Amino acid sequence: MDKKQETLTGIKDAFPVVLGYLPLGFAFGVLANNDAAMTVGEATLMSIMCFTGAGQYIAVGMIKEGAAMATIILTNFLVNLRYFLFATSLVPHFKAVPTRIATLLSYGLTDETYAVSVTHYARHPATAYYLAGLNLTSHLSWIGSSALGTYMGKLVTDTQKFGLDFALPAMYTVLLVLMINRKQDAIVAAVAALICLVIGGLVPGSLVNMSNVIIATLIGATLGVTLKK
Amino acid sequence: MSREMVLLIIGMSVVSLAPRMLPIGTLSRLEFPERLQEWLSYIPAAVLGSLLAMSILIRDKALAINISNQYIWAFIPTFVVAVFTRNLFYTLAVGIGCMALINNFL
Numbered sequence: 001m002d003k004k005q006e007t008l009t010g011i012k013d014a015f016p017v018v019l020g021y022l023p024l025g026f027a028f029g030v031l032a033n034n035d036a037a038m039t040v041g042e043a044t045l046m047s048i049m050c051f052t053g054a055g056q057y058i059a060v061g062m063i064k065e066g067a068a069m070a071t072i073i074l075t076n077f078l079v080n081l082r083y084f085l086f087a088t089s090l091v092p093h094f095k096a097v098p099t100r101i102a103t104l105l106s107y108g109l110t111d112e113t114y115a116v117s118v119t120h121y122a123r124h125p126a127t128a129y130y131l132a133g134l135n136l137t138s139h140l141s142w143i144g145s146s147a148l149g150t151y152m153g154k155l156v157t158d159t160q161k162f163g164l165d166f167a168l169p170a171m172y173t174v175l176l177v178l179m180i181n182r183k184q185d186a187i188v189a190a191v192a193a194l195i196c197l198v199i200g201g202l203v204p205g206s207l208v209n210m211s212n213v214i215i216a217t218l219i220g221a222t223l224g225v226t227l228k229k
Numbered sequence: 230m231s232r233e234m235v236l237l238i239i240g241m242s243v244v245s246l247a248p249r250m251l252p253i254g255t256l257s258r259l260e261f262p263e264r265l266q267e268w269l270s271y272i273p274a275a276v277l278g279s280l281l282a283m284s285i286l287i288r289d290k291a292l293a294i295n296i297s298n299q300y301i302w303a304f305i306p307t308f309v310v311a312v313f314t315r316n317l318f319y320t321l322a323v324g325i326g327c328m329a330l331i332n333n334f335l
Contacts, residue, residue: 015317015318016321019321019325038234041230042230042234042235045238046238046241049238049239049241049242050238050242050245050246051245052241052245069233069236069240072240073237073241073244076240076245080245080248080249082248082276084248084251084252085272086249086276087251088252088256089269089272089273090253091252091253091257091259091261092266094253094257095257099257099258100254102257103250103253103257104250106249106250106253106254109249111276111280114276115276115277118273160328160332161329161332161333162325162329163303163324163325163328163329163330163332164325164328165328165332166300166303166325166327167321168284169281169284169300169303169304169307169324170320170324170325171320172277172280172284173304173308173311173320174307174311174317174320175277175317176274176277176278176281177308177311177312178315179273179277184271185274188271188274188275189275190278192275192276192278193278193279193282194282196278196279196282197282197283197286197287197292200283200287200292204290204291207287208290212279212283213276213280216275216278217279220271220278220279221271221272221275222268223271224267224268224274224275225264225267225268
């Protein structure tokens with residue numbers, strides 16, 4: 001294994017994630033400053049220590065509404081529960097990575113880094129260097145853009161003008177296409193998508209804590225096992 | 230920095246990081262049974278299917294399956310490019326480019 005090459009591949013694979021995080025992180029910073037009166041230091045610390053896009057947006061919204069600290073933390077717990085599932089599904093890939101390092105680098109596990117890395121692991125073995133390149137680059141872009149957003153605060157620029165609001169949907173599209181290697185994968189993805197939307201439509205609260213994603217994933221994967229090869 | 234904000238950030242940090250780090254830290258020494266491994270192998274497709282559907286069809290916290298949802302229009306060329314090129318960069322370029330056109334001119 002070429003350590004330098006692995007790290008560079010990780011950094012290169014982080015490119016689309018960074019493209020999505022720059023406007024998202026920036027927007028978080030702007031909201032944190034405008035809506036929740038957070039300082040640059042506070043918003044940056046939150047991005048360093050939490051690295052949870054959905055969770056941080058929720059925190060800002062709830063601070064604005066005057067929610068209790070315990071409520072904000074509990075909602076964040078629910079929003080982040082899906083990572084338990086993601087992380088467990090990565091365990092078989094990390095056999096050759098020292099446990100302590102894999103655990104430490106999982107700090108940077110997000111929807112986006114997960115999607116990119118599982119696509120990579122479908123064709124290449126996992127290494128600590130790849131994971132470090134991907135996760136740390138992604139995290140740095142999140143920290144930097146949210147700090148900048150808080151700093152620029154009131155001078156909100158329109159990220160939609162550049163179509164950047166579609167960066168993450170476009171990334172999910174190609175990653176899903178790359179993930180479909182078996183006929184069963186396509187069925188599982190379609191059924192999970194449907195369940196996720198139905199639950200989201202029936203129980204709007206599930207969209208906030210993303211419990212619909214968890215339920216759809218559990219049902220989808222279980223269906224996959226029962227499908228004929 | 231207010232004390233309350235720091236406490237909030239620490240609390241959020243614990244609940245955000247524990248679900249990501251604990252499984253890797255505690256389960257890595259276990260050899261999963263084949264059936265469980267197969268089940269886990271379907272998780273990426275299920276997760277991505279869910280996230281993609283949500284990112285296109287949920288707008289402003291509500292289901293938006295109608296022709297005025299511009300993400301659906303941007304999704305069509307993006308999906309075609311993704312299927313034919315299987316390339317992250319081209320797909321992003323087309324997706325973002327189409328969205329910029331729609332946002333500015335429609």
